[in-house]
Amino acid sequence: MSVFEAIIQGIVQGLTEFLPVSSSGHLSITQHIMGVQGEGNLFFNVMLHLGTLFAVVVFYRKLIVRLVKEFVHMVKDIFKGKFKWSEMNYDRNLIMMLIIGLIPLFLLFVPIGNDMKVKDLADIFTQGKYFIVVALSLLVTSALLFAGIRANEKTKARYERKGILTSNGAGRHKFNVVDAVCVGVGQLFAAIFPGLSRSGTTLAVGELRGINKQTALDFTFVLGIPSILAAALLEGKDALTAPGGIKFEFLPVILGMITAAVVGYFSIVIFKWLLKTDKMIIFVIYTAIVGAIMLIISIIELFTKTNLFTGLPL
Numbered sequence: 001m002s003v004f005e006a007i008i009q010g011i012v013q014g015l016t017e018f019l020p021v022s023s024s025g026h027l028s029i030t031q032h033i034m035g036v037q038g039e040g041n042l043f044f045n046v047m048l049h050l051g052t053l054f055a056v057v058v059f060y061r062k063l064i065v066r067l068v069k070e071f072v073h074m075v076k077d078i079f080k081g082k083f084k085w086s087e088m089n090y091d092r093n094l095i096m097m098l099i100i101g102l103i104p105l106f107l108l109f110v111p112i113g114n115d116m117k118v119k120d121l122a123d124i125f126t127q128g129k130y131f132i133v134v135a136l137s138l139l140v141t142s143a144l145l146f147a148g149i150r151a152n153e154k155t156k157a158r159y160e161r162k163g164i165l166t167s168n169g170a171g172r173h174k175f176n177v178v179d180a181v182c183v184g185v186g187q188l189f190a191a192i193f194p195g196l197s198r199s200g201t202t203l204a205v206g207e208l209r210g211i212n213k214q215t216a217l218d219f220t221f222v223l224g225i226p227s228i229l230a231a232a233l234l235e236g237k238d239a240l241t242a243p244g245g246i247k248f249e250f251l252p253v254i255l256g257m258i259t260a261a262v263v264g265y266f267s268i269v270i271f272k273w274l275l276k277t278d279k280m281i282i283f284v285i286y287t288a289i290v291g292a293i294m295l296i297i298s299i300i301e302l303f304t305k306t307n308l309f310t311g312l313p314l
Contacts (some may be wrong), residue, residue, distance in 0.1 A: 003042065005034060006252035007259050013048040014055070014263025017228070018221065019271055020145055020200025020283045021290075023052075024132050027036060028126040028194050029294060035310035047253050049232040051260030056221055056228070059268050071095055090174065094219070097175040101223050103228070106185035114197065119234065121192050128314035132298040137195025138291030145197075145284045148204030152213050171212030175219060179209045183219065187227060197292070198224065199271070200283065213275055221268065269293055 012030050016023035027045065057064060069090040077083040088096065108119035125133040152171070175183075180281035186205040190198040199220050206216025274280060297308055305314050 001251065001252050003255055006044070006256035009044070010048060010051065010256035010259025011263050012211035013052060014255075014265075015267050016197075017049075017052040017260070017264055018056070018199055018224075018267045019028070020141065020197045020203060020280075021287055022138060022141055022190075022195050022197040022200070024122065024126075025195030025197070027137055028052055028131070028134050029290075031126075032128070032131060032307065033309045035307065035312060042123070044237070044253060044256060046232050046236045047257045048260045049228050051257040052264040053075075053225065053228045053232065054261045055264030056225055056268065059265055060218075060222055060225075063218070064225075065126075066091055067095055067222075083203055093174055095182040096220075097177070097219070098223055098226075100180040101184040101187070102226060104181065105191065105227065107188055117177040118192065122194055125192075126194050126300065129305075131236050131301065131314075132295065133193060134158050134195040135291050135298050136194040138294065140193075141195065141197045141200050142284050142288040142291060144152075145200050145203040145280060145287065148200075148207040148213075149280050149284070151204075151207045151210075155207070155210050167213060169212050171207075171215065172210055173205075173212050173215045175215075179206065179211060183223070187223065193229075198227070200287075203275075214272070217272060217275055220267040239277065 009030055012026050013023055015021075016026040027048075042270075042284065068237075071091055074092050074095065107116065110118050112118055112121075156170040183202045183205050186201040187198055190196045190201045194260065199217075202220040202223065203213070205215050207213055208218060211219075272284065301308055301314060306312070307314060
């Protein structure tokens, strides 16, 4: 892999990991166009994930420190018998909802036959002959984002009628168990289908549940920390156990990782601003256009059994 290819993929990963356009979908498209494949590329994906993980940890460092401190206090209260579900403060509630939101991801390890697990479907769907799944998933992302926008508008109108609209916007600011489970299930599907945006899906589900849009977005990003870390560990394990071991060039990997981290940080800033200023329709249009284009290309490739960009057989 050249330095140029590494930087391009770092930019793609940094932008799409947090913007609601699907990092897995865009990496699949980028690699499909470049014809980049192999276990070395799997290891490179791991490093890109670590780059974006660094970005979200830096951005939410104050909240993360707060949650870690609260988690320690919560554990102490549990052992002392002082923990009460009904009396949880905001941070403690957030910790519990994050834990609940992660539970559906364990379904990724359910066996589905032929030495496969549910999580392995994601790798299958990125292959050339199944590339149409990426296109369809991008279209679903567009539909979910649109549904989230409409749900937020209805929530805002309901709060205005009741005269309780605040400067923080409309919607609930605390998650309950049902909210967390729904968001977790949304994240599960996003982990299976490349092209289905994790941040876009979980944000839309939160909005559909009546959660304040900025609260839903913060929950999405913090929930993404263990999710991104888990994805990196799983891909790292696959790369380490691959036949022939890991082969990579140091400079492209480091530059790709740094690029993903820097671009990822600023993509979080941009996303929060676009959500606050009600400009999410941009992502609805973008994912619909990209999804439609890739759908046409994938259909042509299915008939010709050839990658239109590289000329290689699928």
